[in-house]
Amino acid sequence: MDQDNKVQCCILSAGKHQNLDSACCLLDFSNGKSILDWQIYSLKAVFPNPEVRIAVGYKYNEIVEAYPCLNFTHIVNWKNGSPLRSFLEIPVNTSSPVLVMYGDTVFRNESIRSISKIDSDVVIGIDSKWLSRYSNRNSDDILRAEKIFVDDLGEIEYTGLLYLSSKTVKFIKNSIHVNNLDTFISLVDFLKNNNFTCTYFDVNGDWAEMNQEDDLVQFLFGTKAQTLNRIRPRLKKSTICDQYVCRWDKWINNKIAEVDAIQSSFLNQKLIVRSSSYHEDGWHTANAGAFESVLDIDSSVNGEVFKAIELVFNSYPRVSEKDQVLVQPFIDNTVLSGVIFTCDLATGSPYYTINYDDKSGSTESVTSGLKSNLRTITLSRKNPWIIKNIDDRLTKLIDAVQEIEDVVGFNKLDIEFALDEAGELFTFQVRPIVVEHCKSVSDEKIYKQILFAQNRFSSWQNASLDIKGEFTVFSNMADWNPAEIIGQRPSVLAVSLYRHLITDEIWARQRHEFGYRNIHPAPLVHTFCMQPYVDCRASLNSFIPDSVPDDTAERLVIAYLNILKNNPELHDKVELEIAFTIWTPTFREEANGRLLKYGVTREDIDLLEDGLKDLTKMAFTRLGKDLEPLDELDKRFNYLKSSKLGLMETAYQSIELCKEFGTLAFSHAARAGFVAISFLHSLVRCGVITKSRMLDFQSSISTVTRDFQADCLSNSMTLDELVIKYGHLRPGTYDVNQKAYWEMPEFYFYDSKPSDDCSSINKKEMCETFIFSRDEMNRIQEVLENVSNSMNSTELIEYFSNAIQAREKAKFIFTRNLSLALDCLSEYGRKELNIDRTKIGYLSWSDISDFSVGQASPELLKCQINSRESYLTCKQLVKLPAFISSVDDFLGFEHETSSPNFITHNNTVAELSFIDSCKNENLEGKIAVIPGADPGYDWLFSHGISGLITKYGGANSHMAIRCAELNLPAVIGVGDKLYSQLSSNRIYMLDCMREKIEHV
Template sequence: MSVELYFLGAGKPASGDKPAALKNIALNLTAMDWQLHSFQNIARPSQTHFIGGYHIEDVVRQYPELNFTVASDWQHRTALDSLLTAPFNGRPVITSYSDTLFRRDFVNRLIETSADVTMVIDSAWQQRYQGRSQTDMVAAETLLVNGEEVEFTGLMHLSSKAVDVLQGELNNARLNSDQALTQLQGKSLLALIAFFEQTTCSINYVDVRGDWAEFNSPTDIANFILGTKADTLARLEHRVKKSVIGKQESFTTLQWRSQPQQVINAIRGQFGDSQLVVRSSSKGEDNWHSSNAGGFESILNVSGVDDGELTEAVNAVVDSYGKPQTDSDQVLVQAFLTDVAMAGVVFTCTLESGAPYYRFNFDDSTQSTESVTAGTHGELRTVLVSKLCPEALSKSAAELNPVLTAVQELEQILGFDKLDIEFAVDNQGHVHIFQVRPVVVNHDNYDIDIDRIKASIDTDLERFKQLQERLPFICGDNTLFANMPDWNPAEIIGTRPKPLAFSLYQQLITNDVWAQQRAEYGYKDVRPYPLIVAFSGQPYVDVRASFNSFLPKDLSVESGERIVNAYLTILRDNPHYHDKIEFDVAFTIWTPDFQAKAQQRLMPYGVTQQDIDLLELGLKAITRRALTRLQDDIASIATLSLRSKQIVASSITPIDKVLALLDDCKRFGTLAFSHAARAGFVATTMLNYLVGSGALAESRKLQFLNSFTTVAGDFEQDKASYVNGSVSEQALIEKYGHLRPGTYEVTTQAYWEDPQQYILPSEAAAASHDTSDFEFTEQEISAIEQLLNGLESELSWHQFS
């Protein structure tokens, strides 16, 4: 163990924010974990050096037992520049890039070389994995060895003599104007070949023949760890104890083309007269850049004694590979399983980001082994369970526990935790594994930190428990959270908003303006409770706060308690109502059918007739006032426009302008907007009641709605005017340019930044908004008057309409 080991990891990684050495490979193992394991027989931690630059402090924090050297000006230096800063001490040296992986047995053999300089090369570099990009091929460090172009892997062994020669030259350079150092500076490690050729050191090349990986492509890592489907199953067949991997017979397309009868004989010798499954095992299935799951044929229930049927099945699988085919593409044959209780696919990470969750997609009703993969059955079940708490599976789908146990064993054996596993469970409860593949989604842009995820979930859990407690001045024994009720965050800012968009939405609406509007309208004042809370950055409505904000302000606490608890129970029993709580759960305004609906909906949940009468009294008052207050509620909009111009034109600092504009936006803008939105809901509910009672036809409602102008209608009208030349482009931009897709996402373009896309129409697209005249019929007028009489409103039908 007298070798010094140097990891060269100064540069910024090609993707993500972590240093390459800290990239997660699998099962919470980082690249450095893998490398230290591979080199553990070569060098102790005290003999291991990391030469870094980019976020080297993070590497130091995680591996304090190593030796560290900071490469100065690493942003503009090469790997060779980093190596030249190494504190050589005359011992033999092994160097490796920090973003490569090698097998331990190969590394162990490396020090057996007798040459002074040993360069590890790859003659199979162009075929190491399917789908290697041209950009990656061009970037590869290649050289000619015996007339053949090969790739240099960055792994290199220098004897004590070679180290002394290099160190001597560097010392001489420092004494003689840095001439020798200048010759090497700024060059790649390959420049050492020419350097040592000028000395008496012997040079040797060792070929790893494709059996290594670098981080340029996750495909490379997956292929290095797993191999093809047939390779993986063969490695697992005799090692698994928690599942069954049936015998297999695999062969290459070259073997099939050249010796088909020999292949058939081997299959028959393996399986006799059993029914078979002929499966694909192409390298193309493991291509990270395109998902081919299900794209290649798998033929089920093939006769093992019918040469013609077997030949036809194999040809169908081979033909599904398309052209060109590689001679190393394989076909896999297994016995056909008929005794199926459940079958499906499990992913051992999320497809979107690689986060640590198991996702089970399965069919436990048709006894088919391919209903999930082929998409032939609509009644499939999906279950997700966190890897941080896999025991939770017992609560939601205990029948999957044996599958989970089998999957976890596969992860441990393979040392890889981004798997796509096809399974079946027979009627005796045995888990059968048909396929094990890497998840074919590139997660390069996500640096999954398990510890941070766990800390975030733990914080969320604790907060969730705290928010279940009873709150002062708020009715309801506990609460629910959903992302679509009341100011619908899922629709308005999305389920995964950027922090700034989320913060703006909270500041402008959901922290206090939402509650202020309802208090001014006549509902219960629930301030200072916010409407929306965040769990791991995702917005959720506090449904208890929302339901409280729809109680009339004068409703007794006792009635409020019974009503809110009833609302919560109804939603808990019917979670599909979460996007329509004002229609199917809570009563927020009065309509003539209120009593009948409220009795039917609420009394089974403990709400009394007296509660319903008091609720009706309060909602009637709110609804009456709603019909006459809109103009006063939105009058502040004019003030907002004037004040914003004065603030923008002022000489105060930009940050003070931002704060002043935000405050004005709340006081004079979003509060008025909230009032207008509530008035719109009241009007729509009234119209819908008239339609539901048969007094107004749906077509007549639409005619009525089309009879007055809206902002959207004005927009279309102005675009039509632009087309005919009566409105200028500048006028359109001044009027609508402040808008943007995703109102609160200020990093997206505003309309003025790309008017051609958002504002200016083509002549074909522009159309005038038709605001045809509308008159109610006598029958419709009579129905409106009856509604107003029931509401005890002094409005005439004409004022109402």
């Protein structure tokens, strides 16, 4: 062939794409790159300075505008033409060979290079594997394929790739008979008949025709080794190490030769042998980390290399002759390594998620899943350079990942990486994310929601007149911890009911009645993208005693806010580690150590101590009066339930009664319970009692949960009686989507009776009475005299018991009204609106209120539901941190490492079982894992669980108290990061004494 002549490359792209409203060569690969970009790159990689000529027709102006430096031929009559007619209109030099390709196809550089080196007048690119090229190729695609019959192969597909010698080009341009031909297949037959040598080149399925959006990605990705080899020449911002690919057929035929070849390729180097199976990472399946890797192999030792390759091959479930093992130099001086996803794994939203290890020096710690000290960062793709504020070392990673996205033309990738001590970034693996994402919201709409949230954050920095502090921060677990109570992404109904019943008004009213500052009407909870957060400045203001003067209050709030901002990991422990909200015997020492360095004076601490002593003293005596409204709520609930009101009216009145007589009393009881638990913990810290004695005391207190446990274990109550007493409980107190106990009574009450040896409580324990020793009582009395002279230690212990009981009883009573309202709303949706309970979650309290007074109709309710569902879909895709202290946090954040609360000194080793709601499975002996420390999950205790883990919840949360009471080992509030690393159906050790939780 005339290889010395400059090759002319003709790209035929005059037609419209068959599936999209786009010119063929402009088909976008999700990152702004097109087929034409890929083709030009491939041609330049094979031929030095190729003359590229492009036939354009449909939307030719867009193509010319996008690529002003390329050589175009406008095919005016493209609608009635054919690819061959387009080629014949392109002016070419008849003294040079021509490579022809369709505008919607891509080929490997190797294929283009090979076809140009074949000594033949005409070389035709064919595909013998055309029927099986992609597993999901549809029948229409196959039907439209250009077929050609070739001896020995039968009917195969013509790929559009054609190489013509200069002699052939001259003949075609000078022959008038060519004008009578319609297709390239007919042109090939014509050339054969004119004695031109024609050779077929089989690409064996290794090409892509861009009929579907993911065709290029399927074409690009192969085994681990193949993918790395294909993208390696185009990467400038990260390094893909040299590699030797050991194929199974070669290995079994001559293992010694393969080992010799590996040793020759990597003289005196440390090696890593990694899996590269065809079953590992396909377009439809991913088995990341499923197969063996062997690290730190001495290449000079034959036995080590041999054993490593055998071990990796043996880890494959089945081995085909083309399966591979990948051998590369071992990078042993890494400072960090990990995995980055270039979209949200669950939703496909535009976020980078980086999971990495910068402690162990291992390159396998993330994919192996055996390390717990991993860091996780989430970055919006809108501005990923926020990474500089989190970990500047990863700026190089973002640069490299964006280059890989450009190279592969796809932005849903899973990439393994490492950074060494010299600052060199290595790419170990690139695979497509195989999860199907049904995302109907554009990235731009998500970015607009982020911008709106940032603006709201900035506007809320301005405080109202009675609020002290120069700035505010937001937490989803401070104070009334909304992430625990209503969830990170609650329904509209849950948020609006929580605000109406507690966080808009009642919370501040309770604080003021208790003796704190009056900050009404400041709301406690705000939402960013429908995710609830506590305004920490409002919360901290509400914990200042009313007797403290304004200037002292200002200094205290500023100090609290700065401590919180500097220690964001404490945002779920504001009352334990940041603010002082009651007096305890350890107050003075702790206040001096915590506050003086933040500008609070000793005089301020004196004033704070005086105020807290008065508050605490009053707390010991006011509980009975605070609980009185619950009796009225009980009466009115029974009357309302027996009334003949409509469903919506019942729901409305039930909520209003709950607010009037229930939630304020519950708020007081919750505050009393906090006082009791905090005081007990303080007695432990100052050595008055031991922790084990405190736990024994808590276990002796009779509560609603203990009653529930006893009733479930007893045979004295019928199922109907259990439903009447406990049927209103539900996992997720405010969540209409969760079924109440009465809806699944057999499961909640009787599904799994625990045996005597694994029950977390038994009848003997229920009857035991705890008594503090005389010496303990004397020491408690000494402490008590610092705050109250009118109360003795016996009365204080009685207060502790009453307060702990009251919180649970108050919640049990007021949630009956709330549960009734949710039942009525769910039933109304089913009967009157013909919608399920999930849709009811899009209603708000104002909708219910408007309907009750005739300002809303059923039709309007349905319109509200439909419009909110569409609008909120976008908000639900925004990812936010648990703690927000700046506008940058909306664009990128590191997932916090929480300090879990270990309950009891017990331990257990058992299988984990995640409980999002009720599960019809045997939980006996298992460690239950739940999202929040909500009382609706009390049913778990009747199922013989051996331990409990919660994502959210504090040391004084409902489940912390219940597990202490039941002497059940538990870890309360592990946080987002650790929670996401736990794996269902795997064995874990939960050791509360040593404060450890780890996979066994």
